[in-house]
Amino acid sequence: MSEELTVRLMKREEVTLLVDWAAEEGWNPGLNDAEIFWNTDPEAFIAADVGTELIGGGAITSYGGEYGFMGFFIIRPEFRKRGYGNSLWQMRRDKMIARLSPGTVVGLDGVFEMRDFYARGGFVFSHRNLRFVYSSSSRKVSFHKNIIPADQISFDQLAQYDRTCFPASRDNFLQEWMSQHYSRAVGYVDDGHLEGYGVMRQCRKGFKIGPLFANNQQTAEVIYSYLVNSVAGTEVFLDVPENNPAAMSLVRQFGMKEIFGCARMYLGSTPKIMHDRVYGVTTFELG
Known part of the structure; x- marks a missing residue:
């Protein structure tokens, strides 16, 4: 140097x-x-x-x-x-x-x-963690009885669910992330129980969904479909963890195209989170 x-x-x-x-x-x-x-x-x-x-x-x-x-x-x-x-x-x-x-x-x-x-x-x-892109051909009026805007769900409930999928509490981040301009945040609620949530934000190009957390593939599919259908005709990106087979099944189901990827690495033990709930990581920059 x-x-x-x-x-x-x-x-x-x-x-x-x-x-x-x-x-x-x-x-x-x-x-x-x-x-x-x-x-x-x-x-x-x-x-x-x-x-x-x-x-x-x-x-x-x-x-x-x-x-x-x-x-x-x-x-x-x-x-x-x-x-x-x-x-x-x-x-x-x-x-x-x-x-x-x-x-x-x-x-x-x-x-x-x-x-x-x-x-x-x-x-x-x-x-x-693999980045996929998807674009639906036409915008649909999407409705599902279990999809609720995030601001109508108790923040404590959202934060507790997030904690099962992320290695530490991040309340300050979540409050801003879910209420940011040019974004949409929704939860999947069944009989009063939160079973997943997703956030989609506008980027320099298209939109990114992250996080996408859900109890199972069917719930993740409903959340994902709701979000992508609201911006149909525009590219939507999702960063998918390969260690969740159900998440990989979801991208195949929608015919998403893999365009990029990163290696998730840890200094120390792998965090004890519910990896099977993680269908889309929040960001490559902050985890």
Whole structure:
């Protein structure tokens, strides 16, 4: 490296820049991602400088010190293959660990070609998360007696259900995620019991559904159908965990096309969540 790399906390406007860089990489971020991600954990965003120039960054999100997630790892193209990315990642990993309680699990979604690199940093492969795209041909007036707007469901009930599918409580994030502009959030309620929920947000291109959590494939199908039919004719993306066979069956049923994927890896033990309820992960950036 010709110049030393230094790291610091990002400023709010730099997170917007990081999201713009992610869009240039083809990650297709949501329209509200920068604001919501910042509000979730302002101390998560690490800036990488060479001299006075911002050359990259990444997130080390802490969920109450109970779970950590590393994402948004970007080095500007003109600064790659010079050792800066390796240094930034090592620094972020160490800072991530320092932000958490001892022994806390850290997750990440990394592109497949970086799997060996992350393994050298102590991360162990769990499964693949695969991105699929789908576009229905015509918009339908969709109704199902069990589908209810999320704002008509007790937040405590939603948060408790989410906790079965995610390794830590994330109430602040959920409140903003489910009420963001250009989005739709619904739950599947049967006899007063929440049996699944999904959020669809508008992105730079089309929409992404995430999370999509459900007790079973039939419930996931109803939630998914309701969401995609509301924006028919537009591409809808879903990031599906390959370790849930029912989720993979769902994408085959709808004829979705696989376009991208990441390796889910953990520093520490695989979290004890109900993996069979996860039909779509929330985001590759914050878990």
